[in-house]
Amino acid sequence: MASTPDLRDSDRDRWRRYGEAIGQIGEGYFVLSRARVFAEVNDQLCAMMGRARDALLGRSPLEFVTAESAARMRETIAQIDTTERRTVRYDIVRPDGAIVPVIVRSLTHRGARGEAESSLGFVTDLSEIVEAQQMLATSERDLRAILDNMQDTYYRTDLDGVIVRGSKSAEQLLGYRLEEVIGMRLADLYANPADRAAFLEALDQNGGSIEQFECHLRRRDGREIWVSTSAHYYCDEQGRRAGVEGTTRDITELRRTREELRLAAQVFGAAAEAIIVVNADLQVVSANPAFQELTGFPPDRFASLSLFDLACTASGKGFTDTFVETLQAQGAWSGEVLARRADGSSFPSWMSAAVVRGEAGQRRQCVVLLSDLTERKATQARMEFLAHHDPLTQLPNRLLFRDRVEQAIARAGRSGRFFALLFIDLDDFKVVNDSCGHQAGDQALRATAERLLAAVRDTDTVCRYGGDEFAVILADLAAPDDVVEITNNLRDQVATPIRFQDHVFRLTCSIGVALYPDDGRDCDVLLGNADAAMYGGKSAGRDTLRRFAG
Numbered sequence: 001m002a003s004t005p006d007l008r009d010s011d012r013d014r015w016r017r018y019g020e021a022i023g024q025i026g027e028g029y030f031v032l033s034r035a036r037v038f039a040e041v042n043d044q045l046c047a048m049m050g051r052a053r054d055a056l057l058g059r060s061p062l063e064f065v066t067a068e069s070a071a072r073m074r075e076t077i078a079q080i081d082t083t084e085r086r087t088v089r090y091d092i093v094r095p096d097g098a099i100v101p102v103i104v105r106s107l108t109h110r111g112a113r114g115e116a117e118s119s120l121g122f123v124t125d126l127s128e129i130v131e132a133q134q135m136l137a138t139s140e141r142d143l144r145a146i147l148d149n150m151q152d153t154y155y156r157t158d159l160d161g162v163i164v165r166g167s168k169s170a171e172q173l174l175g176y177r178l179e180e181v182i183g184m185r186l187a188d189l190y191a192n193p194a195d196r197a198a199f200l201e202a203l204d205q206n207g208g209s210i211e212q213f214e215c216h217l218r219r220r221d222g223r224e225i226w227v228s229t230s231a232h233y234y235c236d237e238q239g240r241r242a243g244v245e246g247t248t249r250d251i252t253e254l255r256r257t258r259e260e261l262r263l264a265a266q267v268f269g270a271a272a273e274a275i276i277v278v279n280a281d282l283q284v285v286s287a288n289p290a291f292q293e294l295t296g297f298p299p300d301r302f303a304s305l306s307l308f309d310l311a312c313t314a315s316g317k318g319f320t321d322t323f324v325e326t327l328q329a330q331g332a333w334s335g336e337v338l339a340r341r342a343d344g345s346s347f348p349s350w351m352s353a354a355v356v357r358g359e360a361g362q363r364r365q366c367v368v369l370l371s372d373l374t375e376r377k378a379t380q381a382r383m384e385f386l387a388h389h390d391p392l393t394q395l396p397n398r399l400l401f402r403d404r405v406e407q408a409i410a411r412a413g414r415s416g417r418f419f420a421l422l423f424i425d426l427d428d429f430k431v432v433n434d435s436c437g438h439q440a441g442d443q444a445l446r447a448t449a450e451r452l453l454a455a456v457r458d459t460d461t462v463c464r465y466g467g468d469e470f471a472v473i474l475a476d477l478a479a480p481d482d483v484v485e486i487t488n489n490l491r492d493q494v495a496t497p498i499r500f501q502d503h504v505f506r507l508t509c510s511i512g513v514a515l516y517p518d519d520g521r522d523c524d525v526l527l528g529n530a531d532a533a534m535y536g537g538k539s540a541g542r543d544t545l546r547r548f549a550g
Contacts (some may be wrong), residue, residue, distance in 0.1 A: 028102075028123030035062060036077050039118065048102070048125055050094035066091040066099065081116045084108050087207035087232070089126070101126040105209065154235070154246040161186045161196075164243070173227070173250055175220035191216035199229070203244070208233040214251065226255045274370040278334055280400045282307040282324075282366065294372060296342035307368065310335040323353075327366065339370055347374040390464040392442060393449035394538040401463035401471055405523040408461075408473050412516055415476070420483040422472040423512040423530035424452070424490070427542040429468040432505055440500045444507060451493035456486065471527070480515050487511055488543050495543075505534075508543035510534050519548045 021422030030038055038056045044052050049064055062070050062077075069090035076088050085107045092100040098280060153173045156165040163184050170181050174189065187196045195215035203210050207538040209232035216224050231246025255333075274291035278284050281400065284305040290299065297305065307431055312319050327334045332354045339349035349370045349528025356365040388400035396404065408419045433441040445468065452462045461473040494509045510535025529548040537544030 017036060022192050028125075028275075030061075030081075030121060030123065032077075032106075032119040033063070034117055036080070036119075040120075041444040045123055048100060048123060049092055066093055076104075079121075080108050080119045083207075086121075086203075087209045093232070101130050103209075105207075111294070152247040152249045154247050155186070155244070156243060157186050158243040159241065160286050161244075165245075173219075173225075173248065174217065180242045189217050191218040194292055203231065203233070208241075210246075214255075216414075217248075225250055274372075276307070276310070276368040276370070278307050278368060278501045280364060280366075282541050285357065285365065291370065294341075294370065301342070307366075308355075309340065309341045311339050311370070312347065318520045327353060331357075336373065339372075348377050393446055393463055393464045395449050395453075395464045395470075396407060397463065398465060401461065401473075402523055403463070403525065404461045404463075404473055409516060410477070416482060418477040418482075418518075420472075420474040420477060420480075421514045421516070421518050421526045421530045422474065422483075422487060422490070423465070423514075423534045424470040424472065424494075425510050425528065425534055425538060425539070426468040426494070427508045429507065432507070436500060436503045436505065440503060440505075444498055444505070448494055448507065451496065452490060454490045463528065471530070477515075480518070481516070483513060483547075484545075487513065491543070491545065510538040510542055512537060513545070513547040515547070 016299045019394055025187050026044065028048045029040075029042040030045055031040035033039040037058050037060050041053055041056050043053075046056065049056065051064070056064075064074055065073060069092075072088055073090060076086050079086060085105075087103065087105045089101065092102055094100060103124045103126055105119050105124075106119050108119055109118045111117045153169045154165070154167040155163055155170065155550040156162050163181055166178055166181050169177060170176070171178055174181065176184075187193065192215070196490070199210070199213055199215065202213060209230075212232045213229045213231070214226060215229070217227050227248045228251045229248045231244050232243050234243060234245050235370050236242040253299045274294045275285055276291055277286045277290045283316045284302045284307070287297070287299075287302055295310070308320055323333055332352070334352040337349055337351045338346045340346050350373055351370055351468050353366060354367055356367060386488070388397060389395060390397050405421065411417075413420050426444075427445070429441070432444050445464070448470070449462065449464065450474065456462060456474065457473060462471055462476075463471045463473075465471045472490070474483055477483060491509060491511065494507055497504050497506045512532065514520055514526045514530035514533065516526060519529045532548045533548040537546035539547075
């Protein structure tokens with residue numbers, strides 16, 4: 001569309017932005033400049049007036065209407081500075097002399113300081129309505145047929161609000177027979193009387209017409225419905241206001257849908273879970289604040305992300321194909337994934353995806369929930385650790401030790417090598433508890449655990465078996481005599497003095513040794529024989545090392 005230099009740059013930019021959309025609407029559109037000449041017109045207005053765009057731009061609209069309309073138009077133009085909205089009927093004169101009746105709805109556009117800069121408006125061709133009115137004058141039956149076939153409900157009231165005409169669809173809308181509706185006061189149909197007053201006030205404030213006024217009506221059965229009404233004042237032959245006419249449609253379901261969407265939007269924005277909406281190609285369309293907080297991705301990066309940029313399986317293999325196939329077949333997918341943050345780091349997450357389908361059943365969008373499993377994983381790992389380790393010394397407990405023995409038996413069976421199972425009991429440990437307290441005893445057990453670990457190899461296992469008892473697996477021994485050096489080192493480590501607050505104490509230990517396979521071929525036998533050897537040594541004088549002798 002062409003423009004004139006009378007428009008400010010900001011207005012021209014706004015016109016360019018919306019010009020394509022305005023160009024597609026069914027009504028005529030115009031902008032009057034500060035000089036009150038046409039600054040912008042759309043194709044529909046040009047067609048309505050029968051003139052080319054260049055013939056209109058820069059010229060006053062007064063040049064294109066009848067003399068009677070020009071008088072009204074001068075009054076309306078004079079009101080641009082003082083009246084925000086105006087609705088007036090005019091007769092346009094086309095180049096061939098044809099008269100086109102129109103309704104012009106215009107409003108004032110003001111600058112930053114409140115000055116009236118321009119007036120813009122929409123022009124509706126009333127030719128069909130006028131023809132319908134003429135048809136009504138000759139054939140009331142034809143008009144009734146038109147009204148009765150309208151999708152919306154048509155109505156007309158006199159100045160007192162009494163219904164004088166209505167379309168057949170009023171019966172479905174209100175539950176009354178049309179004969180009952182005629183003669184009723186429209187105010188009696190409002191569920192809330194204040195809505196009627198608000199409607200009439202809005203009608204006056206909008207220059208005698210109103211679009212899509214929403215209110216409650218009460219049907220004959222008592223059920224309340226939401227309706228949207230577009231109406232205007234109509235005049236008699238002398239041009240005097242005679243009443244109101246308009247159309248009304250039931251929007252109860254539309255309102256319910258709006259409310260559901262509003263609630264869904266609130267849930268979407270307030271949810272603690274990260275929520276993503278992706279399109280049919282699994283490209284991110286939108287995400288809620290929780291997703292932004294969880295991943296660090298800002299909204300301006302959403303459009304560049306696909307779902308697979310944000311999540312993959314731990315192995316990274318086959319996830320894309322499996323996900324798409326499952327989503328297509330079942331309409332949903334859930335499982336554990338590695339989710340990615342904006343800084344490139346990843347974290348364990350549980351992802352649930354559900355398809356949103358169109359009316360034809362096609363996949364239109366997909367809603368995805370991401371739950372951070374980091375804390376849960378850490379808790380599970382901690383619980384797993386505590387289930388298999390002694391909380392005081394952090395050493396493997398009996399359950400894990402038995403598993404390690406079974407593994408050592410399996411390895412020794414394959415390699416043909418030996419391993420030794422040691423059972424260790426601290427001598428006179430009760431004296432430490434009795435003389436220095438349980439805190440000193442706990443410190444002595446922790447220190448002993450650290451020393452036992454320092455005295456063995458990385459391939460060996462040290463376990464707190466219970467109380468002041470420990471067990472050790474010395475794995476992969478080439479010969480039985482290899483155990484002597486290690487066990488002597490264990491005894492020396494245990495005997496190193498321990499300091500606790502103002503106390504210094506020295507512990508000794510008794511060690512029993514059972515060798516696989518000579519002294520047993522399963523865990524219980526080896527433990528029993530090592531325990532027997534240890535007690536034999538303790539009975540002989542403590543601070544001893546003794547191998548089981550069957």
